Amino acid sequence: MPVVVGLPESEARGALDAQELDPVVTRDYSETVAAGTVVSAEVDPGTRLRHGTDVGLVVSQGPERYAVPRLDGSTLEQASAALDEAHLRLGEQSSRHDESVPAGQVISSSPAAGEQLKPGAAVAVVLSDGPAPVDVPDVSGKAQDQASALLQAAGLTVQVAPERVFDPEVPDGAVVSQSPGPSSVARGTVVTVVVSKGPELVTVPDLVGKQYRQAETMLAELGLTVRREDIAGGFFGTVREQSVEPGTEVPTGTEVVVRVV
Numbered sequence: 059m060p061v062v063v064g065l066p067e068s069e070a071r072g073a074l075d076a077q078e079l080d081p082v083v084t085r086d087y088s089e090t091v092a093a094g095t096v097v098s099a100e101v102d103p104g105t106r107l108r109h110g111t112d113v114g115l116v117v118s119q120g121p122e123r124y125a126v127p128r129l130d131g132s133t134l135e136q137a138s139a140a141l142d143e144a145h146l147r148l149g150e151q152s153s154r155h156d157e158s159v160p161a162g163q164v165i166s167s168s169p170a171a172g173e174q175l176k177p178g179a180a181v182a183v184v185l186s187d188g189p190a191p192v193d194v195p196d197v198s199g200k201a202q203d204q205a206s207a208l209l210q211a212a213g214l215t216v217q218v219a220p221e222r223v224f225d226p227e228v229p230d231g232a233v234v235s236q237s238p239g240p241s242s243v244a245r246g247t248v249v250t251v252v253v254s255k256g257p258e259l260v261t262v263p264d265l266v267g268k269q270y271r272q273a274e275t276m277l278a279e280l281g282l283t284v285r286r287e288d289i290a291g292g293f294f295g296t297v298r299e300q301s302v303e304p305g306t307e308v309p310t311g312t313e314v315v316v317r318v319v
Contacts, residue, residue, distance in 0.1 A: 059077070059102065059103055059106075059113065060073040060076070060077055061073075061103040062074065062096050062099050062103075063096050063097070064091075064095060065096050066094055067083065067094050067095070067117050070096045070115060070117075077109075078109035079109070079110070079111055079113050080110060080111065080113065081112075081113055081115050082113065082115065083116075084115070084116055084117070086117075086119060087120065087122035088120065089121050092118060092120060093118055093120030094117065094118065096115050096116070096118075097116045097117065097118050098116045099114065099116075100114035100115075121176070122176065122177055123174035123176065124146055124179075125172055126141075126171050126172060126173045126175060126181055127140045127141065128171040128172075129141075129167045129171065129181070130159075130163075130166060130171075131159070132164045133162055133163060134151065134164070137167075146175055146179055147178055147179070147181070148180070149183070151182070151183055151184075152183075152184050152185070153184065153185040154186070154187060155186070155187045155188065155189060156186040159186035159188075160188060161187055164185060164186075165184045166184045167181050168181070168182045168183075189245040191242040191243055191245070192243065192244075192247075193240070193242055194209070194214065194242070194247075194249060195209065195240065198233050198235060198236060200232060200233055201231055201233075202218065202232070202251070205233045205251055206218075209249050213245040213246065214243070214245075214246065214247055214248075214249050215248045215249065216248075217248050217249065217250045218250075218253060222254065222255040223253075223254060223255060224254070224255050224257060225254040225257065226258070226310060226311055227257075228254040229254060230254055230256035231253060231254065232253070233253060233254070234253065235252045236249055236251045236252070237250045257309035257311075258281070258309065259309060259310075260280040260282065260307065260309075260310055261305060262280075262300075262303070262304055262307075262314060263276050263277075263280075263304060265297045265316055266298065266299065267297065268297050269297070270296070270297060270318045273297050273300075273316055282308070282310065282312050282314050283314070284313070285313055285315045286315075286316055287315060287318070288317075288319075289317050289318065290319060292318040293319070294318075294319050296318065297318055298319045299317040300315070300316050300317075301314055301315035301316070302314050
């Protein structure tokens, strides 16, 4: 039996052929022996063998290494299964916001895809938390077009409530309220704005000749306030004059002065 350990496979085969011995090759990984080199032989050198005897040789495949699979876009469960199949394992997991990778999917791995690792080596992954939250601006009191532009610029979706509302303080066409209000929300969140019709206008009735109590009730029902001024003590309680002409349209909350005799 010739010395074959440490020889390249081709040379080992040649040495055995010269002795009319038949090599039976199996291959195994080795961290120390170069690929294609004989690691061991099942028969010691110098052993006398019959011609035609099978001689088992173990030839190195080099170090056992496995490529990191591509994991980006996978869920954590899918990434773990892919690593198991590649004889690797899932390592440390971290997360960060990403504008394009959906929440829960892998953004990247370390080492990266294609790198060769020892069996059982850990591969760390970074998972997406989805897009970073955005701040909802306060658009109350702003004109509808301006409010919409501000919300869209912040990465939000604008929805205008179908019904406008009266508001004594917010002018016509401006935003009365919004939902959600100023806060941090996911990009693309729908923000509903309610637009003002301005103050509600009511028609001032004719109060002259009516008793003060009746006039006061009529104005209160319209959302107007009343201030009484007595003439000569206002003994009879009858309205003689009013500060706002009958038929005039005024906002609710307007004060009407009545002079009572």
